Amino acid sequence: xxxxxxxxxxxAILFGLGAAGFLVRRNIxxxxxxxxxxxxxxxxxxxxxARFLGSLDGQVFAFFVIVVxxxxxxxxxxxxxxxxxxxxxxSIEDFDSMKL
Amino acid sequence: MAALFYILAxxxxxxxxxxxxxxxxxYSALALIVVLCSLAVVxxxxxxxxxxxxxxIIYAGAIMVLFVLVIMLLNARQETPLDRSRxxxxxxxxxxxxxxxxxxxxxxxxxPVKATAAAVIDGGxxxxxxxxxxxxxxPFEVTSILILVAVLGAVVLAKKQP
Numbered sequence: 001x002x003x004x005x006x007x008x009x010x011x012a013i014l015f016g017l018g019a020a021g022f023l024v025r026r027n028i029x030x031x032x033x034x035x036x037x038x039x040x041x042x043x044x045x046x047x048x049x050a051r052f053l054g055s056l057d058g059q060v061f062a063f064f065v066i067v068v069x070x071x072x073x074x075x076x077x078x079x080x081x082x083x084x085x086x087x088x089x090x091s092i093e094d095f096d097s098m099k100l
Numbered sequence: 101m102a103a104l105f106y107i108l109a110x111x112x113x114x115x116x117x118x119x120x121x122x123x124x125x126x127y128s129a130l131a132l133i134v135v136l137c138s139l140a141v142v143x144x145x146x147x148x149x150x151x152x153x154x155x156x157i158i159y160a161g162a163i164m165v166l167f168v169l170v171i172m173l174l175n176a177r178q179e180t181p182l183d184r185s186r187x188x189x190x191x192x193x194x195x196x197x198x199x200x201x202x203x204x205x206x207x208x209x210x211x212p213v214k215a216t217a218a219a220v221i222d223g224g225x226x227x228x229x230x231x232x233x234x235x236x237x238x239p240f241e242v243t244s245i246l247i248l249v250a251v252l253g254a255v256v257l258a259k260k261q262p
Contacts, residue, residue, distance in 0.1 A: 002105045002145070005211045010109045010142075012203040014116050014135070020196050021120035027179040029125045029171055033132050036163070037116060040139055043151075051146040051221065056231050059148050059223050063232070066151075066158055067243050071250035073163045077170045078257035084174050085260075091179065 007048035015041035026091050028083075032076055039069050105145055112138045125176040129167050136160045148223040 018037035025031050043062040050058025080090070087094050111134065118131035136159045143152040221227075232240055 002102050003211075005208050006105075006109075007142075007146070008207040008211065009204045010112065012207065013113055013200055016196060016200045016203070017113070017116040017120050020192075024120065024192070025179070027125050027176060029167065029174075029176055030119075030122075030128050030179070033119060033125075033128055033167065036159075037119060037132065037135065040136065040159070043155075044139060044142065047143055047146050047148045047151060050148070050223075054221055056221060056223065056227055057235075059151055059228060060231050060236055062148070062151055063154065063228065064239060064243060066154055067247070070158055070163055071247050073166055074250050074254040075257065077166055078254040080170060081174070081258045090174060090176050 004048055004052045007051075008045060011041045011045040011048065014038075014044065026093060028080055028090050028092055028095070031092065032073075032080070036069060036073070039065060101145060105142060108138045108142050108145075112142070123178045125171050125179075126168065129164060129171060132167075133160050133164050136164070146223075147221050150223055150225045150228045 015038050018034045018041060021034035021037070022031055025034065043065050046058040046062040046065070048058075050056060050062075083095060084090060115131045115134035115138070119128045119135065122128045122131065136155060140152045140155040140160070143149075143155060
C-alpha cells in the first residue's frame, strides 16, 4: 500500500508545478490550464485523505471541486473569448487596462 | 499496486512539466490530458471508483474538449518569449525547489511513511450518492444554482456585442 506521505508529496509537486506555470507563462489559455492542474492536485490530496481516514467525505469534496472547475472553465473561457474579441491578443502583456 | 502508483506519479509529474514548459497551448492541453488520465487511475487505486470515472468523463472529456476548441477557435500560436529579469531567471527554479522540498518535509514530518491506511472504503456511485443526497443536500442544490449561473454567464459573456 502506498503511504499517505507519498500521495501528499505527489499532490504538492503537481500544485507547485501548476503555481510555477501560472507565474511563468504569458498565454492566458495556458495560465488557465495551470489553474486546472492546481485544482487536480488539491483533489488528489482530498482523495488521499479520504482513503487514509476511512471516510467518504473527502471524495464528496473532490466531487464538488470537479463541478466548480467545470463551471469555472465555462465562464473563464467565455471571458477569454470576450477579451480576445476586444483586444485581438491572448498575451497577458496586452491586458493592462486596469493597471494604474 | 504500489509500483503502479509510482509509475503513474512519474508520468503525471513529467506531463505536468510538459504543461508548464511548452510554449504552444495545444501541446500543453494534450499534456494536461495525460496528467488527468493518470490521476484518474491513481484515484482508482485509492478506492475512488466513481471519481475516477467522473474525472475521465468531465475533466478529460468535457473540460479539455472545451479548452482545445477555444485554442483552435482563437488560433493560439506559440507565445513570444519575454526577456525576464535576471533575478527571476536565476532565482526562480531554486526557490521553487526549496518551496517543494519544504512542503514535502512538512508532510513527511506530520504523516510518517509508516502510517497505516484505514479499512478499505467503498467509493462507488451508490455510497457517494447516498452521502450526497443525505448529508450534503444543501451544497448539492447550491451547486446546481452555480451551474445555472455559469451557463447564463458564459452565454452572456461570449455573445457578440450589439
